[in-house]
Amino acid sequence: MATTRETTDRSAVRTLLRLWPYVRPVRARLFTAAFVAVVASCTGLVIPLVLKWMVDGPVASRDPAGVWLGALYLLLLGIAEAVLFGIRRWLVARPLSHVEAEMRAALYRRLQRLPVAFHDRWASGQLLSRGTTDLMLLRMFLAFPLTFLLVNGVTILVGLVIMLLQDWVLGLVILGPAVPVVWTCVVFERRYAQVARRAQDQIGDLTTLVEESVLGIRVIKGFGRHRSQARAFRELAGRLRGTELRKARLLATIWGVIVTLPEVAIGAALVLGVLRVADGQLSAGTLVAFLSTALALRWPVDSIGFLLAMSQEAATATERYFEVMDEEPEDRLDGGGAAAGGARSRGGADPAAAPGLRFENVSFRYPDAPPGSPPLLTAVDLHVRPGESMALVGATGSGKTTLTALVPRLHEVTSGRITLNGVDIAAMSREELRGRVAVAFEEPTLFSASVGENVLMGARDAAGKAELDRALAIAQADFAHALPQGTDTRVGEQGLSLSGGQRQRLALARAVVGRPEFLVLDDPLSALDVHTEAAVEAALRQVLADTTALIVAHRPSTVLLADRVALLSGGRIAAVGTHQQLLRENAEYARLMSGEQEDSR
Known part of the structure; x- marks a missing residue:
């Protein structure tokens, strides 16, 4: 079984960039979807400006016609925002399902091409979880967190600029929690990466146990081992539950910080703003627009923890996916052998070699055998005419x-050679x-x-x-x-x-x-x-x-x-x-x- 490997020293961004070859064919639709989402989000930030105009204009001057006109503007902006987000969803649905299908097909092809020694080392449940759960996480990441990390980042920047332009004093109050929030995100990212990796490996272990129990049901029933298997399942499921609860606690911590500090800042801005309106230093419409903008930024700010968590899980899934894809396939090994023995392969049998099947001084030891252990086969010489x-x-x-x-090259000889009618099989x-x-x-x-x-x-x-x-x-x-x-x-x-x-x-x-x-x-x-x-x-x-x-x-x-x-x-x-x-x-x-x-x- 592939062992769980903690991930502590890797960049999530660098890991996720490995998805680019799969995303490149659909990049136009994804970039368009991101642009549409940014426009939709920024459209929502226009609403507070309309409210400012309504409060300082038609409401202050008691103009019902102006109020109705403002209401129409708000309705049109709301419809435009909803339509744009709907278009974004339509743009990403088909290409991302294509990306997931292509990655799954590539994984399956690679599994077929990997040597038997690889499959001897890896538990099938670990491979299954990489082709199902991990790829589902990647599709979800490309569909939602990837886009909205960009969209929410742009929205927060535009919103802060709007608030600072409305009133720079209140804007600085809102910016106060930025430093502790950023520090919390950095700490959260490092810790969550470890727990996310552990959880996904444990899902692979649980999948392996279930698969083995189903395939070996006759043995389990025949020896009356259903209780021990159920106990093993409960233990693995309990570990996975504990890891998922650890993830939930980390997510609750970052959410607590990200939600509480901005709320406190908004409350402070509200009190200070009301005092300034009472002193005549600020118009009521400006305060309404400022607070409406701050409230509109609550979702982009609150979602940071959730989006970072999904991004870390996607980075872990990407890492697990490429652990398989980076393994050397069998046919890539053919290149060296073909180059070395190409002349014999093209020109026919080696005149000095005997026809038939021949083992010439063949030795073999498994690649993962303990260092210093003797080979399983030593200097085997055998000729089948x-x-x-x-x-x-x-x-x-x-x-x-x-x-x-060794004959069909399910394993490679450690030394010596095997020939078929005088042709070294390594040259084929x-x-x-x-x-x-x-x-x-x-x-x-x-x-x-x-x-x-x-x-x-x-x-x-x-x-x-x-x-x-x-x-x-x-x-x-x-x-x-x-x-x-x-x-x-x-x-x-x-x-x-x-x-x-x-x-x-x-x-x-x-x-x-x-x-x-x-x-x-x-x-x-x-x-x-x-x-x-x-x-x-x-x-x-x-x-x-x-x-x-x-x-x-x-x-x-x-x-x-x-x-x-x-x-x-x-x-x-x-x-x-x-x-x-x-x-x-x-x-x-x-x-x-x-x-x-x-x-x-």
Whole structure:
């Protein structure tokens, strides 16, 4: 799981500026909307000036016609302000939904391109929260706080200028709280950033727990662990509640300061203004206009805390979003390899390299392994000849699954190289490599799609019903035709509506449907019953006759599918030979095949 990282030393403005590439295509509408909002807000500031004219003019001279005219002016100004704000809302709605959609699509594309090592480190709930909650916060920020931080800032400046022009003494009284308010905002911004980051990370943790509980509901019910899961949920939810309350307390503090100090200043200006009107130093209309302007600025000033809070949450969401987007994708790594091995890739196989699938002095250790820890695989040398099937056998934890994952470059070798028909796989693009190599994993994963769509996912080019039926027949998955809608039947999330053996057979069908040049199978028959296993093996022999295959095997019946066997022990290839030969000559292999040592990897 990605760990919570407190944010204390970063500029919210600098972080939010990273959104500019996504906002640039719709900048014209957003700038227009901001301009319209500024005009609408400043239109509201004209109302106090009309009131001044009415009080010092028609009201003082008892002119009813002038009062009605002033009322008409006020009505027109109110309508104009409402219409302008409506136009602003219309201008931003469509482009901002487009920005959110583009950012979500970019995040999804990046997740598809990131290496398996990244997904091994990150909890899926953290990634989901970045693609949902965080992007919703960013859309809300672009729609409201971004515009109104500018609009309210301009409104406050224009309002202060108007008040100072009306009476500079009262204007200075209103300006009195500016320094403590600014200081409070600076302190609030720093503290709120930390709490906002913590809350959004906790939402990701809670999302992960819910997702795991839903996907693992059979395990939870089977072991009666619903109470412990509910307890874990309550603990996480309680932490999130505490963090949200901390946010609320911070927001209440800044609001208390921002609301109280200006109100006190307005009260002081009112008392002083009344005294000056009584002394004849100030007209009643001027005092009304001044106080009306000050009251019109209450919302722009009061909203500062709310807008700063939303801006900090948006900055945190932006930071979390780009934590994923800044990760190095797989295909970017292809550039160096392609450059280094471009000549071999374009010109064909290396004349000095053997055809088929070859591991040459391959070593591997996980990137996040503790420093100084030994590699999982060390100096692996193995050659699977063209058209040959090689079984890979070893004890639990010997690295069999990891070795097979290196062939389609789900992980990158630490040293050495792997070649296909003499071409270093590091010199190929992943698209080319994975078009030549098909895989079937020990844990079959199916998607919420139809049976046919799941199987044909393994076909490089458009494949039809004939290829689908052939693959189903090889995998002994003809049960698919008996489903309610045949191969158009949707299998549900992770294919849990099917048995483990059915899922494994569909995964095997997916591996063979594209007639791959190279085939990597990780214990593909482990979930099958004896009779089905025998039928699948008989069909697989025909497929394996036309392809080069590496098969992780745990049972003698699977080993017999292969032409030769490689024993992986201690991260090295300890022996290579036929099944009968290794049974006679290698005690460790004989022990594994006799079942004395249980093996699941």
